Amino acid sequence: MKFSGPVGSAVQMKIRVGVLYKNWNFDNRQYRIEKQIFGAIGKFSLVAIIIAALGLFAVIAVAIQTVRAANTNPQSLKYE
Structure with a gap:
């Protein structure tokens, strides 16, 4: 999946955060904060x-x- 521009970077960040979330040793609170930030973006x-x-x-x-x-009609622009 290739995305370009600001949407692409936001989508890729979301994907990255999602991948990090799959590792259960990753801090859940940190994930929630990042999810809010990237969701807003x-x-x-x-x-x-x-x-x-x-x-x-x-x-x-x-x-x-x-x-x-x-x-x-050239007149239409003058008399409107």
Whole structure:
């Protein structure tokens, strides 16, 4: 499994923490703290991706509308 960017690093850290958790001599409290930290990172990166995608979509939609309006009727941009 290859992941790139901030999501990839968060996922790989989660996997590493999960592997450490399998060894029972590993301190459980430490695992819980790390799980919280990496869980927060993972959620944040997911939210960031969603926001970026929505922002990109909005920019594209506005650009398409502007081009359409400019092509169909030059007056439509002036008198709205």
